[in-house]
Amino acid sequence: ARQMSHLAGIVDDLLDVARVTTGKISLRREVVDMASIVRGCLDTLRSTGRLTGHEVTLEAEPVWAEVDVTRLEQVLTNLLVNAVKYTPVSGTITVGVRPDADEAVLSVSDTGIGIVPGMLPLIFDLFVQSDRALDRAQGGLGIGLTLVKRIVELHGGTVSAASGGAGQGSTFTVRLPRVAPPASPAPPFEVPGGRTGARRVLVVE
DSSP: OHHHHHHHHHHHHHHHHHHHHTTOOOOOEEEEEHHHHHHHHHHHHHHTTTTTTSEEEEEEOOOEEEEEHHHHHHHHHHHHHHHHHTSOTTOEEEEEEEEETTEEEEEEEEOSSOOOGGGGGGTTSTTOOOOOOSOOTTOOOSOHHHHHHHHHHHTTOEEEEEEOSTTSOEEEEEEEEBOOOOOOOOOOOBOTTSOBOOOOOOOOO
16 A cells, blocks of 8 residues: 555656646646745644654745645645655754745755755756665655746746755755735625624535
């Protein structure tokens, strides 16, 4: 069951890369606070045990962007799973969300085994993998970071990787166009006399 799940994940990533490169992914954009999306994604990963054994901290400021929420969660999940994969148990992973001029910035930093300088220019290429010393039982095929790059570019953004070298950890930084927060929601409808109008709602599923 574990290996079938792993294989299904690889096939899903391959299909997504194919859809992105052939222009067959359409984004369902909405204006959202990226900090709230990141919090929700971290809660999901914690509840499924995928962050167990690592200290994960969040440094988030409200910052708004027009994104496809599902795809943004996919980007963050890939970066976090990558960080967990290449960071020894008890290592630290820091997720940051902040505004920077006209950009919304999302970063994932870890204290893991790092990336050698020669691999940095290639790290987002399809099927490229660094020669890393940790157990690769949970490894993929070098697809995830390519998918991250293509999805971010579809949003009009950029992604970059930085590392001080072997044993120095890594930082992945996503920059997306920043937008103004949406207008405040309208006040609830009130009937004369100050009472809120009652409505009966039937939900059929």
